[in-house]
Amino acid sequence: MFSRKTYASKELSLRTDSQNTTTSINDGYSEQQQQQYVTYLKQLKSEFDERWCQKPKYSIEFSELERIKTLGTGAFGRVFLLKHTKNNRLYAMKVLEKENIVKMKQVEHTLYEKRVLEAIRFPFTVSMEFSFKDNSYIYFIMPFVPGGEMFTHLRRMKKFEETLAKFYASQVILALEYLHFCNLVYRDLKPENILIDRNGYLKITDFGFCKVMRGRTWTLCGTPEYLAPELILSRGYGFSVDWWSFGVLMFEMNAGYPPFYSNEPMKTYESIVAGRYRCPSSFSTDLRDLIRNTLQVDITKRYGVMKNSVLDFKNHKWFKGIEWDAILNCKVTPPFVPKCKSLHDTSNFDKYNEEPVVPGSYCRFESEFVDF
Template identity: 80%
Template sequence: MSYKQRQQFEFQDGYTEQQQAQYTKYLTKLKSEFEKRWCTQAKFSIEFSELEPIKTLGTGAFGRVMLLRHNKTNKFYAMKVLEKEKIIKLKQLDHTFYEKRILEAIRFPFTVSMEFSFKDNSYVYFIMPFVPGGEMFTHLRKLGKFEEPLAKFYASQVILALEYLHFCNLVYRDLKPENILIDKNGYLKIADFGFCKVLQGRTWTLCGTPEYLAPELILSKGYGFSVDWWSFGVLLYEMNAGYPPFYANEPMKTYEKIVAGKYRCPSSFNSDLRDLVRNILQVDISKRYGVMRNGVLDYKNHKWFKGIEWDAILNCRIQPPYVPKFIAPSDTSNFERYNEEPILPASYCRYESEFIDF
């Protein structure tokens, strides 16, 4: 979509079918670019030795995320360090390979992308732009819940990101506040594509975070893109309430609540928000927003999103309700503090044949 075409659709309430048809042409172009990158071996212009680790930004089951500085350009990056042994033991080789390929191929304003990747005797390294605002999770816990304009601003970007991913035949499968970063301007970046998968038809893998799992995923019925829209409904609820709609002390009890579709909205939810949540947290997939005949237009034209200028959001031309504070490009004050551990590769190549394609 040209700048002129985008501009003419901005500053209108809701989204017409004609606008959506025009936007679909733009998504078709992005999908073509995604497929081209998917089929092309990525080439990198820097050496791993040029990158200097500074501090840990986060930790997970397979390794950690670190802040890096490129010593020639003084540019900062986030590096995901994944331990080969843990990937093999937890049977995540395919997921990790897909994550690398997907991060190399996607390009969208509200997703992170891969800048470089490397491997050594013990680890694989995914290097992405540093997003200094930290996780949505941290800000949500600090504030308790988001004011409605902020929740609406964030929700609109997540919808556009999921629309893009699904258009590229990617099911994300792990939407939650911990996997959403806030950039220096206050816009979102969806991160951590460890469970993301190219999908043709259905898949049956049980993966994700208990409170965010869709009923059809829990019931092993085989599922598609519908699971991401359910997770979006949980996210929408949590942003506005400060807690998820389905929660229990044990995962099995959480699953029972999800499968039953039983939840209660706080009194602070207005009628439009209640209606939107009800139409997303639908156990019956045929009635769930995002997968019905109108697709994402059910979101873009819902009353709760009244006033959202979708093309202005896409082009990051709306002043965000919240912009994170940071004093320098390397400021990590929006991230938790972690104990530092040295990265010590083995003296011989571990799992060489398994990681030959990395």
């Protein structure tokens, strides 16, 4: 499996009015159902806006959290498993060093990530539980998702069966629909940023490149193999880039590798801009058609962006049989459930050498993080 690098320049009711508590098979999603679902999204958007404007108050102290082990590492920091010493609840803590953030010119992205995580609430995204800062580091504390990264399971299985890929894809569609309704562009969709919970459902994580957007933006960021043509060409872009990345994700889940990849980044970009890729012979006709309409260089013809918006996905033949409201409410039996012996099981994560996190004796970069 190739390696990738990323580059950068209250509880809710999850039922729509049309929710059916059964998991009966439907052939698509009607406009009436979508209208009712949009009413539900408006409720979520209102609650998002309310949280966005508030500074959260936390009920725990940082000293009450005990570090257990490292779950992952990345360009911007490390993720640790924590246990609350009073109630034994587990969390995942993302630790970012202020100096690295400033050097890599990621202060704005980091502050945005904090606000986004504090404001979003959706079944298929992670959310912030607590955040802290000290003299040298900032800390994002989120729920522990024990199933590990989708990337890990994809690497082990080589590729997903279409049934499993379809199950995951339906959740990603709903998550992107929610984020876009909240005026959030995600910009870093890939298997490494998708976690699988102990019940088999997914959680999108790592919102470092996510931002509130009205109109267009020009920032070059994301993972090379997942970048949309309009982003590479610096033409200004909107939510369209997330749907392109979704097309790449669908391809990779079903093939085991992305459609655009070369050891030379420029060749990767050339293939993306030209929309040049080849589907494996194992792809079904319906899957090929869906990918063709999603990996569409012409934005005016790309699924997710046209007049019918997400209904182009929800009513596509490849998704025939998906009960969208049942997926939303996690009422569908997942085709795959990660092995988790207990709530404390970390076997779905790679092993890492432990490194100390020692804050400095004085406050560093205080002005840059005064709004944290």
